[in-house]
Each structure stands twice: as structure tokens, then as C-alpha cells.
Amino acid sequence: MFSTLDFDVIRRSIGYLFYEGMTFTLTLTALSALGGLIFGTLIALMRLSGYKLLGRIAGLYVDFMRSLPLVLVIFWFYFLVPYIGQWLTGASRPIKVGAFSSSLITFIMFEAAYFSEIMRAGIQSISKGQPAAANALGMTYSQTMRYVVLPQAFRNMLPVLLTQTIVLFQDTSLVYVLSITDFLGAASKVAQRDGRLVEMYLFAAAVYFTISCFASWGVRRLQARISIVR
Amino acid sequence: MNYNWNWHIFFEPNPMGTGTYLDMLLSGLWLTIKTALLAWIIALVAGSFIGVLRTLPSNTAQWIGFLYVEFFRNMPLLVQLFLWFFVLPELLPRAAGLWLKQLPNAPFWTAAIGVGLFMSARVAVQLGAGIASLPRGQKQAATALGLTTAQTYRYVLLPLAFRIVLPPLTSEFLNTIKNTAVAITIGLIELTGQARSMQEFSFQVFEAFTAATVIYLLINFIVVTGMRFLERRVAIPGYISGK
Numbered sequence: 001m002f003s004t005l006d007f008d009v010i011r012r013s014i015g016y017l018f019y020e021g022m023t024f025t026l027t028l029t030a031l032s033a034l035g036g037l038i039f040g041t042l043i044a045l046m047r048l049s050g051y052k053l054l055g056r057i058a059g060l061y062v063d064f065m066r067s068l069p070l071v072l073v074i075f076w077f078y079f080l081v082p083y084i085g086q087w088l089t090g091a092s093r094p095i096k097v098g099a100f101s102s103s104l105i106t107f108i109m110f111e112a113a114y115f116s117e118i119m120r121a122g123i124q125s126i127s128k129g130q131p132a133a134a135n136a137l138g139m140t141y142s143q144t145m146r147y148v149v150l151p152q153a154f155r156n157m158l159p160v161l162l163t164q165t166i167v168l169f170q171d172t173s174l175v176y177v178l179s180i181t182d183f184l185g186a187a188s189k190v191a192q193r194d195g196r197l198v199e200m201y202l203f204a205a206a207v208y209f210t211i212s213c214f215a216s217w218g219v220r221r222l223q224a225r226i227s228i229v230r
Numbered sequence: 231m232n233y234n235w236n237w238h239i240f241f242e243p244n245p246m247g248t249g250t251y252l253d254m255l256l257s258g259l260w261l262t263i264k265t266a267l268l269a270w271i272i273a274l275v276a277g278s279f280i281g282v283l284r285t286l287p288s289n290t291a292q293w294i295g296f297l298y299v300e301f302f303r304n305m306p307l308l309v310q311l312f313l314w315f316f317v318l319p320e321l322l323p324r325a326a327g328l329w330l331k332q333l334p335n336a337p338f339w340t341a342a343i344g345v346g347l348f349m350s351a352r353v354a355v356q357l358g359a360g361i362a363s364l365p366r367g368q369k370q371a372a373t374a375l376g377l378t379t380a381q382t383y384r385y386v387l388l389p390l391a392f393r394i395v396l397p398p399l400t401s402e403f404l405n406t407i408k409n410t411a412v413a414i415t416i417g418l419i420e421l422t423g424q425a426r427s428m429q430e431f432s433f434q435v436f437e438a439f440t441a442a443t444v445i446y447l448l449i450n451f452i453v454v455t456g457m458r459f460l461e462r463r464v465a466i467p468g469y470i471s472g473k
Contacts, residue, residue, distance in 0.1 A: 064447070067404070067408075067446055067447050067450040068408070068443060068446050068447075069408040069409070069410075069411035069412075069422055069446065070408070070411075071411040071412060071414055071422050072411060072422045072425070072439065072442055072443065072446065075422070075425075075426060075429075075439060076439050076443075079429075079435045079436070079439070080436075083233065170304075170305070170306035170307075171306065173306040173308045173309060174306075174308055174412065176308060176415060177414065177415060184306070184308065184309060188312075197316045197317065197320070198316070198317050198320045198321065201309070201312045201313060201316055201317050202313070202317060204309055204312075205305050205309045205310075205312075205313055208304070208305050208306055208309055209301075209304045209305050212303075212304035212305070213300065213304050216303075216304070
């Protein structure tokens with residue numbers, strides 16, 4: 001049954017797959033994780049701020065994003081971002097937004113909801129004595145967060161944050177619905193051009209599998225190394 | 231925003247001749263529900279089996295459970311659906327492959343089974359953790375009473391573990407519903423897919439996606455409310471969530 005397969009197609013397209021596709025996937029993953037973490041931390045701080053209104057807004061945002069399928073959110077932003085850009089810049093027509101920026105904005109906004117729940121759990125896991133001690137030293141709210149609470153919360157939650165990033169890495173394959181050339185998109189384009197669906201999809205699956213396996217193994221090792229003995 | 235809003239679009243006839251645009255969305259909703267329910271049944275059955283394997287004293291069983299979970303967790307759902315849909319029929323013997331390809335509703339069955347297996351790995355992890363979180367005394371007491379391993383799981387461990395992991399299972403069920411949207415890539419025209427085709431036919435992008443969004447929020451609300459009710463019904467007295 002393997003006699004009709006031609007795995008040479010992988011060798012012939014490997015440059016395209018990795019230089020175009022994988023670069024897109026990895027850049028999108030890294031920038032979305034970074035942006036999602038920053039926005040997620042802000043949302044978590046809003047939820048825990050004690051201002052009822054701020055907390056409600058942040059809570060609604062998180063619940064809203066988490067109730068929607070990522071595919072629908074990708075479509076939403078793809079069509080919405082040009083209009084938001086027009087509104088922000090005061091242009092007369094909806095502005096053109098590239099495939100990369102559009103998907104980057106989507107993933108940052110979407111992942112912020114998930115990262116915020118992780119950071120919220122991290123902040124809540126810090127004992128009350130920590131901010132109280134910071135207060136007693138005369139630190140302001142932002143100093144307390146910046147120097148005392150957030151570094152500890154971040155460290156405690158690092159394995160969970162990285163695991164979520166692996167999920168994000170896999171989820172970026174969904175930009176396929178916008179016909180963007182990420183790793184899977186590149187594989188699919190070659191597959192359809194050469195009529196080699198079986199070889200290309202098996203290869204793509206193997207690559208995703210290998211990267212995710214290594215990454216989660218790394219996270220497990222990191223977790224064992226950095227966990228604070230209490 | 232210079233966008234031409236038209237909320238009456240839902241009551242205008244769709245170009246497929248199947249009624250109004252609203253009917254289109256509702257048929258998508260029905261397909262989402264059907265796919266998600268079938269996928270969830272598969273996820274629960276396979277996930278429970280693997281979850282139990284992961285907690286058995288046998289090394290082989292644990293190893294199988296570990297491999298199963300790693301296999302389904304380390305590939306994007308989209309890639310898994312492609313494997314089932316495009317690759318599997320080619321690797322099977324010719325007759326079986328042909329039969330698979332000619333199956334009516336192939337996207338529906340592929341989506342239900344693909345999403346179901348993908349979610350089963352997550353169910354297995356949750357259930358395994360639930361069983362592991364039970365006090366050791368439960369299992370020892372069951373052994374002392376002379377129950378076999380199968381009986382211990384059937385009458386002691388699983389009834390407790392399922393109730394403990396009910397809240398995480400609720401979110402996994404919600405994830406199952408959301409993940410059916412990925413099947414749009416293998417041609418399953420469920421709710422998101424119908425919203426997308428409504429946008430293509432009518433050019434009313436934001437009305438179509440708003441409607442789909444509202445429906446997803448409603449589904450979420452109904453599931454969460456229903457599961458809260460179930461959680462209260464089956465709560466174990468003496469546990470935090472119990473009476």
C-alpha cells in the first residue's frame with residue numbers, strides 16, 4: 001500500500017515548508033504568547049483590583065472569549081480589524097490589514113482570556129503576607145505588583161503558561177481557514193499542487209507531534225527544576 | 231463605521247432555497263449539536279476506559295494510557311481531522327478505502343469521531359486525576375471487602391471520581407462543542423460554517439457572525455446551567471460541593 005507513495009515530495013518542498021510555513025507558525029506563536037501574557041496579566045489585575053466595574057468588564061471579556069470557537073473568532077477579527085483600523089486612524093475606507101497582523105491580533109485577544117485565568121490563579125496563590133509586607137515597607141500598589149507579587153505568580157505559573165503556549169502552537173494551525181501559509185497551510189498547498197495529500201499530511205502530523213512532544217517534555221523537566229520546595 | 235447594517239436579513243430567503251437565512255443558521259446549529267453529542271459520547275467512553283488504564287497497577291496498562299494520551303494531545307485537532315479524512319482512506323485496503331470515501335455524510339462521521347478521540351485524551355487525563363485524588367482508603371477498603379479490581383472500579387472508585395471531575399468535564403464538554411467548528415475545514419457546514427456561507431451569499435458579515443456568536447453564548451449558558459443542576463443533584467455529602 002505504500003508502493004504508490006512518494007515521500008520525495010517532502011524533500012523537494014522542505015525549504016518552502018520550513019522557511020515560509022514554520023517561520024510563520026513559530027513567529028505567530030511567540031508573539032501571540034507574549035502579547036497574550038501581557039494583556040492577560042492586565043486583565044487578571046483588573047479582575048482582582050477591587051474596583052467592581054473593572055472586574056466585571058474583565059470577567060465578561062474572559063467569559064465571552066472562552067465561549068466562542070477559535071475558528072469563529074478568527075473570522076470575526078479577519079473582517080472586523082479593517083473597520084477598527086479605519087475607526088482608529090480616521091481613514092475614509094476600511095484599511096487593508098495583512099494576513100499576519102490580522103491573525104496576530106486575533107490570537108493575542110483570544111489567548112489573553114486564557115492567559116488571564118492562569119495569571120489570576122497565580123496571583124491568588126501568593127500568600128496574603130507578601131502584599132501586606134510590601135505595604136508595610138511603604139510600597140505603592142504598582143511597586144507591590146511589579147517587585148513582589150507578579151514575579152512570584154509568574155514563576156509559579158510558568159509551567160502552566162508554557163503548556164498553554166504549546167496549545168497555542170497547535171491552535172495557530174487554524175489560520176488555515178483564512179488560506180494563510182503557516183506550516184500546515186504550506187503543507188496543504190504542496191499537497192494539493194502535487195496531489196500528495198497522504199505524504200504531506202502525515203509529515204505535517206509528525207512534525208507537530210515531534211515539536212509538541214519535545215516541548216511538553218521540556219516543560220515537565222523545567223517544572224521539576226524550578227518548583228519551589230515549601 | 232460605514233457599514234450597511236441590515237438586521238432584517240435573517241428573514242430574507244436564502245439562495246439555497248431552503249427557507250430564510252435564519253433557517254440556514256438553525257440547520258447549522260442542529261448539526262453542531264448532533265456532532266458535539268456524538269463526539270462527546272465517544273470522548274466519554276474512550277476517555278473513561280483510558281483514564282482507568284492510567285490508574286491501574288499494571289505497568290503495561292499505564293504505558294498504553296500514556297501513549298494514547300500523548301498521541302492525541304500532541305497534534306493539532308485540525309491535523310488529526312485531516313489524517314482521518316484524507317489519509318486514512320488511502321492507507322486502508324482499496325475496498326475499505328473506497329467504502330469510506332463514498333460514505334454519505336463523511337464529514338459528519340469524521341468530525342464526530344475525530345473530535346471525539348481528540349477530546350477523549352483530555353477526558354482520560356481528568357478522570358485519571360480524579361481517581362488518583364481519591365483517598366487510598368477507598369481502594370483498600372474495597373479490597374478488604376473482597377471486591378475484584380473490576381468491582382472496585384465499578385462500585386467504589388468510578389462513582390466517586392466521576393462526581394469529583396464533573397466541573398472539569400463540563401468545560402471539556404463545552405470545548406467539544408466549540409471544537410466541532412474546526413470541522414468546517416473538512417466541509418462540515420455547522421453553525422460557524424453556515425454563518426460563513428451566509429456572509430458569502432448576503433455580504434452581511436457582522437449580522438451573520440453576531441447571530442452565530444449569540445447562539446454559541448446561549449448554548450454555553452444552557453450547558454453551564456444544566457451542569458450546575460446536575461452537580462447539585464449528584465454532590466457527595468461531606469465533600470466541599472456536597473450538602
